[in-house]
Amino acid sequence: MSYNWNWSVFLQTVPSGETTYLGWLGVGLQWTVTLSLSAWVIALLVGGLMGVLRTAPSKPLSFLATCHVELFRNVPLLVQLFVWYFVLPELLPLSWGDAFKQMNPLSQQFLAAVLCLGLFTSARVAEQVRAGIESLPRGQKNAGLAMGFTLPQTYRYVILPMAFRIVIPPLTSEFLNIFKNSAVATTIGLIELSRQAQQLVDYTAQPYEAFIAVTLLYMLINVTVMFLMRRLERNIQVPGFIGGGK
Structure with missing residues (x-):
């Protein structure tokens, strides 16, 4: 097969004239990183809370957290994205739905993608947190209660600091996945990295x-995340636990 390689295409000016094709990829990279980091904040906060509730002695709270995990973990990500973007505005109160529809289209796409990615990933984070809590010796919880801590205080000061140290490696995988899963946002029109690549192909025929x-840009993101998370893991590891050495 004969193919005309042309790496200088990235320096050519786009049809609108405001930037180059390399600039397009830069904008796409910014949206991918912004979307992924915003969704990760939601995933970590909601997932951490649901993971704690999954281990709570209260059956109603544990059931609520289980429903959250099973709902967002078992429905395909693309289906969830379409529900957030197309269906939910029709189910909201009229004033809320209209407010969403009157937003800037880019804001609509970003908001729907952030909520979808964040809650989808939160179900996976919740299971990691639950597993981390349940891997701890039962005596740690009993010791905290024996010292006079309430149950919430025992979780805050005794259980969670240890559990989060243990689950950093699997959380790193989820953090990486959220960057890769962000590519589905292209299906609702968000101009993130993969969408910019598609546009570049459409205009230049250089796939x-x-x-x-x-x-290479996705690999750069992943390598950066791995480097930062491994440094974090080394700095907070506890001897005798997973990844903590002797």
Whole structure:
């Protein structure tokens, strides 16, 4: 197969004239990082709470957390995204739905994608947190209660600081997944990294260069995340626990 490689295509000006094709990829990278980090904040907060409630002695709270996990974990991500973007505005009170529909289209796409990615990932984070809590010796909880702590205080000062140290490696995988899953936002029109690559191909007919560049950018994100999370893991590891050495 004969293919005309042209890496200089990235320096060419886009049809609108405001930037280059490399600038397009830069904008896409910014949206991907912003979307992923925003969704990760939601995933960590909601997932951490649901993971704690999954281990709570209160059956209603544990049942509520289980319903959250099973709902967001078992429905495909793409289906959830379409529900957030197309269906939910029709189910909200009229004033709320109208407010969403009157937003800037880019804001609509970003908000729907952030909520979808954040809550989808929160179900997986919740299971990681639950597993971390349940891996701790039961004596830690009993010791906290024996010292006069209430149950919430025992979770806050005794159980969670240890549990989160243990689950950092699996949480790193979820953090990486949220960057990769952000590519589904292209289906509702958000101009993130993979969508910019598709546009570049449409305008230049240079698919190999476009997707090789996007692959390298995703790899750069992943390597950066792995480096930062491994440093964090080394700094807070506890001897005698997973990853903590002797």
